[in-house]
Amino acid sequence: MDLQAIIDDIALTLAERRGEGKVADYIPELAKVDPHQFGIAVTTVDGQVFTVGDAATPFSIQSVSKVFMLTLALGKAGEGIWKRVGREPSGTAFNSIVQLEHEHGIPRNPFVNAGAIVVCDMVLAGHKPKEAIGEVLRFVRYLADDETITIDRAVAKSETETGFRNYALANFMRSFDNLHHDVDHVLGVYFHQCALSMTCRQLSRAGLFLAAQGADPISGYSVVSPKRARRINALMLTCGHYDGSGDFAYHVGLPGKSGVGGGILAIAPGKASIAVWSPGLNKVGNSALGSAALEMLATRTGWSVFGA
């Protein structure tokens, strides 16, 4: 299979649709991003990397970071985390507050904002916010084997100034005792993790352990157990695209996690880790062209967890 030819052709086919969708303008800093950008990076489990388009341009990974935070929290607190956050698809928007009241401050899953905020609270345990942010950055640099990855302070500041809904979610959960630290501290960690700035190439490399039973096939280091990798993939498949998760599974058939920066990390277990980026979002807040590109890639490679 000629992966380079496949992604070259996908980029060419989608060229005329560049700019489709709407950038996430509720975060002022993200509203400035040129919507015509588009990139794909595929890192295979045997260590080859294929890229096309703007795969070397850093972008705000936003909620894709929730996969790495969940991995960290599971490492720290183990399966005990599931007492404070669920594992079911939400069927609601990523920043929805309605379910939280019915479900007594326990978010549906770790990938909606409320769930990710609880996960931040877990990672914060025993740390000052700065140390927790440092831990996240170190972890992602380690996974991507790239010390140049940074957090975009302007994006973190922009969200701190305008993240009213996230403050509402956090305060609400605090009232149910499902946050154990200061709301400002927890959100400080949350906004900085969302502001991680990475290229498609770095992101696909960072996700590779999930395609390889939890061990980095390039360095040989174990990141998580095979069972844990399988479970994180299961959550990405069922919850990684919010109320678009069913649609993504139907069209792409791979575990995936999206972010409002327009990035998507998709995992083809046993095959490859794929990052796509295009800032224009569809109605549910997932990259419009990124989703289309992944559907084409999954179709042409036969990479689907539901059979070729």
Ligand SMILES: NC(=O)CC[C@H](N)C(=O)O
């Ligand atoms: N879906 C997303 O990427 C949302 C993340 C964003 N930082 C927010 O909290 O709204």
